[in-house]
Amino acid sequence: MIPKHVAIIMDGNGRWARMRGKERVYGHYEGTESVRACSEFAVEAGIQYLSLFAFSEENWARPEAEVAELMHLMAKSILNERPTFRKNNIRFLVIGNRSRLSEALNRDIDEAMEETAGNTGLTLIVFLSYSGRWDIEQAAERFAAAGAPQGRFSDFLATSGIPDPDLLIRTSGEKRISNFLLWQCAYTEFYFTPAFWPDFRKTEFRQALDDFASRQRRFGKTGEQI
Ligand code: IPE
Ligand code: IPE
Ligand code: MG
Numbered sequence: 001m002i003p004k005h006v007a008i009i010m011d012g013n014g015r016w017a018r019m020r021g022k023e024r025v026y027g028h029y030e031g032t033e034s035v036r037a038c039s040e041f042a043v044e045a046g047i048q049y050l051s052l053f054a055f056s057e058e059n060w061a062r063p064e065a066e067v068a069e070l071m072h073l074m075a076k077s078i079l080n081e082r083p084t085f086r087k088n089n090i091r092f093l094v095i096g097n098r099s100r101l102s103e104a105l106n107r108d109i110d111e112a113m114e115e116t117a118g119n120t121g122l123t124l125i126v127f128l129s130y131s132g133r134w135d136i137e138q139a140a141e142r143f144a145a146a147g148a149p150q151g152r153f154s155d156f157l158a159t160s161g162i163p164d165p166d167l168l169i170r171t172s173g174e175k176r177i178s179n180f181l182l183w184q185c186a187y188t189e190f191y192f193t194p195a196f197w198p199d200f201r202k203t204e205f206r207q208a209l210d211d212f213a214s215r216q217r218r219f220g221k222t223g224e225q226i
């Protein structure tokens with residue numbers, strides 16, 4: 001079965017570059033090629049939602065120059081990818097604590113989101129300045145303000161309306177969730193690969209999907225009930 005929603009923690013750009021004796025930022029640039037390849041593959045494979053963890057709330061603590069490069073790269077990628085979104089019928093979303101992003105970047109994001117809002121193919125979600133705990137906290141505040149219990153708690157999460165991920169992939173050999181979709185990953189299947197993100201392309205993505213297809217999801221029931 002093809003997962004409806006795949007989430008990816010795109011990790012290992014810095015190490016990929018360092019192994020080649022280059023600056024970490026070089027890995028981030030190369031990583032954008034993997035983003036392109038993986039979104040193309042998601043369209044081909046019929047995945048409906050692709051969530052990409054691009055920058056965490058904790059990543060703000062990195063050296064200023066690296067943060068600036070990452071933000072610059074983000075703006076550049078959004079601009080470059082807009083024709084591809086149009087061509088491939090991709091709906092583009094950004095989720096995260098956007099109050100920490102620059103005005104210019106927020107404007108670029110809004111434009112790309114508005115332009116693609118009516119697209120009906122793949123929903124590509126970039127998580128920027130996101131953390132799972134931030135999401136749960138902001139949802140709790142709004143839930144309480146709305147006079148709970150009104151609606152479901154998950155309706156207040158930043159991912160409201162988006163189904164929970166079926167498969168979470170993390171590259172670079174680390175086996176942790178690093179504050180990504182904490183609430184949403186309650187029953188998600190995890191796939192860890194040693195490949196660094198710049199080396200994760202269509203072949204590696206296909207392998208992850210094959211692995212996912214071999215699993216039995218039980219959601220608390222017994223194997224016989226499935
Ligand atoms: C992932 O690669 C990109 C971001 C977290 C922004 P890293 O920059 O974390 O690369 P490593 O893990 O240090 O190799
Ligand atoms: C997770 O990678 C965040 C993103 C990929 C955006 P990190 O490199 O920040 O995670 P840790 O620090 O190794 O847990
Ligand atoms: Mg990392």
